[in-house]
Amino acid sequence: MAQLILKNVYKRYDGQKKKMFKKKKKKENDFAVKDVSYECQDGEFIGILGPSGCGKSTTLRMVAGLEKITAGEIYIGDVLINDLQPKDRNIGLAFEDYALYPPLSIYENLAFNMRAKKKKEDEIKKAIEYVAPLMKIDDLLDMKPSALSGGQKQRVNIARAIVRRPGLLLLDEPLSHLDGKMRQQLRQEIKRMHHEIKCTTIIVTHDQMEAMSLADRIVIMKEGEIQQIGTPLEVYDDPANEFVAGFIGEPPMNLMPSVIEKQGDKYMFTFEGSELQVEVPKRYNKVVKDKMKVILGVRPVDVLIAEEEVSSTPVPVAVYENLGDERRISVRVGEMLLSMTTPEDVYYETGQNVQLVFHEERTHLFDPETGGRIK
Numbered sequence: 001m002a003q004l005i006l007k008n009v010y011k012r013y014d015g016q017k018k019k020m021f022k023k024k025k026k027k028e029n030d031f032a033v034k035d036v037s038y039e040c041q042d043g044e045f046i047g048i049l050g051p052s053g054c055g056k057s058t059t060l061r062m063v064a065g066l067e068k069i070t071a072g073e074i075y076i077g078d079v080l081i082n083d084l085q086p087k088d089r090n091i092g093l094a095f096e097d098y099a100l101y102p103p104l105s106i107y108e109n110l111a112f113n114m115r116a117k118k119k120k121e122d123e124i125k126k127a128i129e130y131v132a133p134l135m136k137i138d139d140l141l142d143m144k145p146s147a148l149s150g151g152q153k154q155r156v157n158i159a160r161a162i163v164r165r166p167g168l169l170l171l172d173e174p175l176s177h178l179d180g181k182m183r184q185q186l187r188q189e190i191k192r193m194h195h196e197i198k199c200t201t202i203i204v205t206h207d208q209m210e211a212m213s214l215a216d217r218i219v220i221m222k223e224g225e226i227q228q229i230g231t232p233l234e235v236y237d238d239p240a241n242e243f244v245a246g247f248i249g250e251p252p253m254n255l256m257p258s259v260i261e262k263q264g265d266k267y268m269f270t271f272e273g274s275e276l277q278v279e280v281p282k283r284y285n286k287v288v289k290d291k292m293k294v295i296l297g298v299r300p301v302d303v304l305i306a307e308e309e310v311s312s313t314p315v316p317v318a319v320y321e322n323l324g325d326e327r328r329i330s331v332r333v334g335e336m337l338l339s340m341t342t343p344e345d346v347y348y349e350t351g352q353n354v355q356l357v358f359h360e361e362r363t364h365l366f367d368p369e370t371g372g373r374i375k
């Protein structure tokens with residue numbers, strides 16, 4: 001088990017520099033990973049989350065030693081591992097592709113790396129007998145990979161990564177190939193496995209559900225840079241910026257360009273291109289000013305349709321969806337749709353005018369220029 005520390009880590013691939021030079025791309029597109037720093041505590045489960053191409057895999061591959069870092073330092077415990085060979089890093093790796101050896105049985109696949117390390121047969125057997133029930137592959141040990149389903153192959157793949165009991169377990173999109181139900185099952189198995197062996201683990205994923213359900217803390221990346229590090233609840237409840245706010249949560253947070261205007265002793269949001277006005281929560285009174293442009297962020301679950309008359313302007317219902325365990329209602333606000341969800345069994349006609357109430361404590365403001373949070 002180990003603590004992992006990344007200090008101001010950068011990665012620039014050779015091609016990136018040339019591309020930038022040729023096309024005069026902005027300087028910030030120069031690096032696949034930019035100034036990434038974080039600490040992963042001993043036994044912690046970290047999720048690296050972000051859209052495709054934001055540098056998640058590159059970060060993981062640098063930790064594994066599969067990519068050279070351009071600048072910065074990576075430590076496992078207090079050992080600087082920048083120049084350490086992958087095999088000397090005591091790391092277990094499982095990628096999206098299973099890469100099992102087809103001619104070998106599952107037992108032999110699990111034993112392969114330990115044999116290469118000249119481990120004794122009884123030690124190998126003991127290690128496999130420990131991980132096989134953990135990943136629920138006891139019944140598969142005599143089979144060949146070709147006889148296994150995708151989910152079973154990924155179980156074996158992860159079992160192979162942990163069989164040598166590495167200090168650090170690195171999982172790169174291990175569930176991406178799997179379909180919905182299998183994905184959810186294996187996600188739970190991974191969580192249970194981590195609870196059992198308490199190995200410091202990093203999972204790279206573009207799937208927020210996966211990161212939210214598995215990780216103790218999530219590192220959210222965009223264009224090579226960390227946007228926020230926090231527990232699943234922190235990044236959901238307290239997003240650092242507009243990007244994180246829009247990326248975390250399903251359905252996504254409503255992010256509505258609006259102008260704050262003072263009316264009497266109140267501040268009101270006026271939504272871009274719309275007549276809709278809603279009062280600004282009083283807790284923002286000290287940070288807002290008249291005619292200030294903001295992005296108003298509010299989650300669909302935090303918007304309600306008022307049952308009694310309130311001071312907000314009526315807006316028409318555009319879409320009503322009954323999804324069984326929740327209703328999703330979108331209202332038209334100028335050119336935009338603002339969506340809300342409710343577990344209540346209510347029905348609204350398209351075109352019906354409704355008045356909205358926003359959850360005061362859960363309404364966020366962002367700077368339209370920088371995307372930064374206004375608190």
Ligand code: ADP
Pocket residue numbers: 013014015016032050051052053054055056057058059
């Ligand atoms: P993610 O895992 O978030 O999808 P990656 O780490 O794979 O992102 O990629 C980050 C950026 O680095 C992307 O712009 C990608 O095109 C670029 N990149 C990744 N691998 C290479 C490579 N071997 N050579 C050049 N550019 C690469």
